[in-house]
Amino acid sequence: NAGVTQTPKFRILKIGQSMTLQCTQDMNHNYMYWYRQDPGMGLKLIYYSVGAGITDKGEVPNGYNVSRSTTEDFPLRLELAAPSQTSVYFCASSYDGRQGSPLHFGNGTRLTVT
Amino acid sequence: AQSVAQPEDQVNVAEGNPLTVKCTYSVSGNPYLFWYVQYPNRGLQFLLKYITGDNLVKGSYGFEAEFNKSQTSFHLKKPSALVSDSALYFCAVRDMKGDSNYQLIWGAGTKLIIKP
Numbered sequence: 001n002a003g004v005t006q007t008p009k010f011r012i013l014k015i016g017q018s019m020t021l022q023c024t025q026d027m028n029h030n031y032m033y034w035y036r037q038d039p040g041m042g043l044k045l046i047y048y049s050v051g052a053g054i055t056d057k058g059e060v061p062n063g064y065n066v067s068r069s070t071t072e073d074f075p076l077r078l079e080l081a082a083p084s085q086t087s088v089y090f091c092a093s094s095y096d097g098r099q100g101s102p103l104h105f106g107n108g109t110r111l112t113v114t
Numbered sequence: 115a116q117s118v119a120q121p122e123d124q125v126n127v128a129e130g131n132p133l134t135v136k137c138t139y140s141v142s143g144n145p146y147l148f149w150y151v152q153y154p155n156r157g158l159q160f161l162l163k164y165i166t167g168d169n170l171v172k173g174s175y176g177f178e179a180e181f182n183k184s185q186t187s188f189h190l191k192k193p194s195a196l197v198s199d200s201a202l203y204f205c206a207v208r209d210m211k212g213d214s215n216y217q218l219i220w221g222a223g224t225k226l227i228i229k230p
Contacts, residue, residue, distance in 0.1 A: 040123070040222055043158075043204070043220040048217065103160065104160075107156055107157050108157055
């Protein structure tokens with residue numbers, strides 16, 4: 001099983017450019033998440049989804065957008081990239097967030113904005 | 115406010131010695147507690163969780179964690195450390211606020227270094 005797959009693995013953007021980080025999972029999980037990880041700061045939740053067609057903001061949503069048209073895919077869109085968005089981005093999924101099901105993570109996308 | 119604290123940025127242990135990575139939490143109600151491990155250039159991997167029941171929880175790779183309600187702690191332990199245990203460890207607790215949709219609150223992480 002592939003689990004959670006993220007693309008690309010690395011990307012360098014110039015200030016003001018836009019891009020989409022792709023995330024797909026093959027476990028038929030309802031819950032999906034986007035986190036960013038900055039050194040010494042743990043994980044910050046950007047957006048999450050509890051099912052196809054349903055998304056909600058996390059702790060740090062500004063500058064990002066998401067969509068969830070299918071159960072499998074949960075792309076993250078960066079509009080007008082800024083240096084503050086330089087980070088490592090992780091997509092994750094879980095069967096049921098309410099019951100404490102474990103999160104399954106992708107291997108991350110390392111984004112640099114210069 | 116609900117929070118998770120990992121008081122040590124780094125823990126150094128000699129191979130073969132027992133290890134402890136500390137975690138304390140502050141949430142209302144009964145907590146759901148988790149430990150995850152992150153190896154270099156990889157995503158996080160689930161190790162174990164506590165929801166209810168026995169205070170000593172066993173997980174992957176020989177790790178275990180002890181839930182202590184009176185001290186609001188959930189320390190990660192292993193009786194005999196391996197060099198391959200060297201990684202970044204994260205503690206997390208489920209947010210119990212009604213509008214949170216059960217999201218996790220994460221600690222900042224503890225770097226565990228096991229020396230041969």
